[in-house]
Amino acid sequence: MSITVTVDMTKCQHYGQCCFEAPTVFELDAEGKLQVLQHEVDESLRDEVEAAADVCPMQAITLS
Amino acid sequence: MTGVVIVGAGLGGLRAAESLRSHGFTGAITIVGDEPHLPYNRPPLSKEALKGGVDVSGLEFRRKAVVDDVTWRLGSPAVGCDLDAQTVTLSDGAAVHFDGLVIATGIRPRDLSIPGPRAGRFFLRDAADAAAFRERLTPGARLLILGAGFIGCEVAATARGLGCEVDVVTMDAAPMLRPLGAELGAAMRRRHEAHGVRFHTGRTVAEFLGETGVTGARLDDGTTLDCDVVLEAVGSVPNTEWLVGSGLDLADGVLVDDTMRASGTAVPVVAVGDVARYAHTLFDASPRRVEHWNLPTETGKRAGATLASLLAGEPVPTTAFTPMPSFWSDQYDHKLQSFGLPGLADEVVIASGEPDGSCVAEYRRGGTLVGVIGIDATSALVPYRAALMAG
Numbered sequence: 001m002s003i004t005v006t007v008d009m010t011k012c013q014h015y016g017q018c019c020f021e022a023p024t025v026f027e028l029d030a031e032g033k034l035q036v037l038q039h040e041v042d043e044s045l046r047d048e049v050e051a052a053a054d055v056c057p058m059q060a061i062t063l064s
Numbered sequence: 065m066t067g068v069v070i071v072g073a074g075l076g077g078l079r080a081a082e083s084l085r086s087h088g089f090t091g092a093i094t095i096v097g098d099e100p101h102l103p104y105n106r107p108p109l110s111k112e113a114l115k116g117g118v119d120v121s122g123l124e125f126r127r128k129a130v131v132d133d134v135t136w137r138l139g140s141p142a143v144g145c146d147l148d149a150q151t152v153t154l155s156d157g158a159a160v161h162f163d164g165l166v167i168a169t170g171i172r173p174r175d176l177s178i179p180g181p182r183a184g185r186f187f188l189r190d191a192a193d194a195a196a197f198r199e200r201l202t203p204g205a206r207l208l209i210l211g212a213g214f215i216g217c218e219v220a221a222t223a224r225g226l227g228c229e230v231d232v233v234t235m236d237a238a239p240m241l242r243p244l245g246a247e248l249g250a251a252m253r254r255r256h257e258a259h260g261v262r263f264h265t266g267r268t269v270a271e272f273l274g275e276t277g278v279t280g281a282r283l284d285d286g287t288t289l290d291c292d293v294v295l296e297a298v299g300s301v302p303n304t305e306w307l308v309g310s311g312l313d314l315a316d317g318v319l320v321d322d323t324m325r326a327s328g329t330a331v332p333v334v335a336v337g338d339v340a341r342y343a344h345t346l347f348d349a350s351p352r353r354v355e356h357w358n359l360p361t362e363t364g365k366r367a368g369a370t371l372a373s374l375l376a377g378e379p380v381p382t383t384a385f386t387p388m389p390s391f392w393s394d395q396y397d398h399k400l401q402s403f404g405l406p407g408l409a410d411e412v413v414i415a416s417g418e419p420d421g422s423c424v425a426e427y428r429r430g431g432t433l434v435g436v437i438g439i440d441a442t443s444a445l446v447p448y449r450a451a452l453m454a455g
Contacts, residue, residue: 015392015401016442017358020449032443050128054079054361057392059105059125 003041004064005049007034011060018052018061025049066091066375069152069160071142071306072168073097075105076337076360078125080166083368085130089375093134094160096152098141099190102127107357109194110218111394115225118195142169142306147331152306164371167307167318167326167335168364171300171355176210178296180272180281185294188215200293203227208281208289210269211297212239214393217256219295221395224259231289232256233264233281243391243402245412245427248437251419252395259396264289300355302339317341317353322385324367325374332374334367336360346386346455347405347434354389354405362387388453399440403449406435417441424448 005025014034018026022045027035041049053061068084070077073095081093097103104123108114113123137154144153151159173187186197201207205228209216212234220230232239238249239256253263264283272294273280280290302317311328313319318335319327320342326333337360341353366385373380393400406412409427417423417439424444427435436448 013392013394013399014442015399016446017390019446028443028446030443032441053126055358057107057357059123062126 001043006062008060011058017055021052022048066163068093068164069162070095070166076364077168078103079361079364080368081131082128083365084372087369087372089372097138100139110215114222120191145310147310164332164375169303171338174299181274183277201226206291208291209295216297220261230261242407323370323380334371336363336367356389356391358390402437404435404452408434
């Protein structure tokens with residue numbers, strides 16, 4: 001099982017809070033834009049990506 | 065069956081419920097809320113949701129499947145609590161028994177009880193406030209905002225975007241003075257003024273004017289300002305009246321230890337979010353209420369772990385609890401973001417850029433970094449957060 005990570009880029013304001021919770025999945029690039037490094041995430045990272053979705057101020061991250 | 069009652073159906077209450085389940089609590093969970101809504105995200109109420117129209121269902125938080133079996137008692141605020149009997153009394157008269165209690169009642173806007181007509185004066189805390197206030201923000205409407213904190217400033221920016229005239233009255237010398245300090249506060253004032261906002265600093269409203277609804281305000285120096293609508297945004301007070309007489313320490317919110325357990329009772333009681341006062345040990349040992357958006361999630365998760373342990377008769381978590389306070393604010397096309405507690409600083413140093421453009425400011429106390437704020441400089445803050453986490 002893997003988890004599909006989707007970021008609604010119409011909501012994302014690039015605050016980068018998710019990057020601190022799941023640094024192997026989310027990253028701010030040099031211009032400060034959010035990059036999703038993995039869209040299909042292994043189940044072993046569930047706690048991290050759940051936490052990342054929880055802390056998004058814009059609630060832009062969905063997991064399925 | 066063992067039961068937990070969570071009083072407060074906001075972000076902190078939701079996260080506490082999810083955490084109870086993820087830490088093995090299988091008993092009944094009841095969440096009591098004063099509003100009719102499931103937990104929703106409040107920060108948009110001063111920004112995009114105020115601009116575009118308030119649709120609460122679109123602001124609801126994602127709820128994890130583990131809380132699908134929670135009983136919601138919405139629209140019935142708690143009015144009392146008896147820790148000896150382990151009951152919470154609701155406004156409809158019901159007494160709800162609990163084995164464990166989560167206090168998550170948050171805060172409300174401070175009411176200075178300024179004399180004058182009430183009609184046309186608004187506070188902004190919940191979706192109903194925002195919906196009613198929004199109806200008055202028509203193009204050309206003259207809006208007076210009392211208070212220049214984040215909510216006042218965000219609403220000023222939103223209202224200018226809606227074509228309103230905006231006057232901001234504040235006792236402080238600059239907007240957002242306490243968190244930002246004088247230099248960044250002054251720079252944000254210049255941004256607002258460039259968008260046509262008028263500031264009246266060092267002033268408060270002595271009296272609102274008008275017969276049936278507000279038509280103006282008389283300031284404490286005798287100046288009068290005409291206005292059609294007023295937002296009062298002069299800070300918050302914790303919602304703890306329902307706990308008076310319970311024996312808990314309610315000096316400023318509910319005093320809890322670093323497991324979020326309330327002091328002064330043997331009953332399993334935890335508090336989370338804006339209403340909780342606790343030591344932010346990355347900075348010092350003084351218990352503080354900090355009203356930043358990320359902390360209900362942090363404290364809710366911690367409190368759920370604590371309460372699940374207490375109800376299972378197991379030791380509470382002893383791992384260090386060091387949440388990093390963080391705030392953000394959107395005003396016009398500018399982004400402010402902060403980590404740490406910049407309000408504690410006795411010295412502010414512009415580390416890069418300049419305050420009228422993008423910049424990073426370091427906030428130090430006794431020479432030690434206690435906070436960082438960036439204006440349009442999000443990625444530059446990443447190493448500062450790491451430095452603050454390292455203590």
